[in-house]
Amino acid sequence: MVEDRRIEKSKQAIKDAFLHQLSTVGPSKITVTSLAGQSNITRKTFYAHYKGLTELADVLVDEKLQELHLLLVPLKEKTKQPSLKFNARLVKFMQNNKTILQALSQITDVSKGFKKLVFNDT
DSSP states (O other): OOOOHHHHHHHHHHHHHHHHHHHHTOGGGOOHHHHHHHHTOOHHHHHHHOSSHHHHHHHHHHHHHHHHHHHHHHHHHHOSSOOHHHHHHHHHHHHHTHHHHHHHHHOSSOOHHHHHHHHOOO
8 A cells, every 4th residue: 555655754754853863862761742843743643543652653663674684585585694795784784773773772672573574473
């Protein structure tokens, strides 16, 4: 399903603001109000897209895990042992997503998406 461009733009602005604030103020200081302000939207618009900060974080984690999965699975299926290309893609992904990975390392509750991917938990 293709979303309206304005909706896509708002959601992307919210995600970008969230990732920026993760690296600048840390997860405990992020608020819907601060994200709305940085994204040039209203709180009402934020809540039109997400139930709250937890859902936004889950969506971001799920997207990043899906991105990682799509990046690595084709290489893994070609060979039984990890190749240099596999390792290089993994390292590049980690470098490009350093902010969210650092924030996730501080969270004690493992995301639903991570559980699904790693533990085949539904």
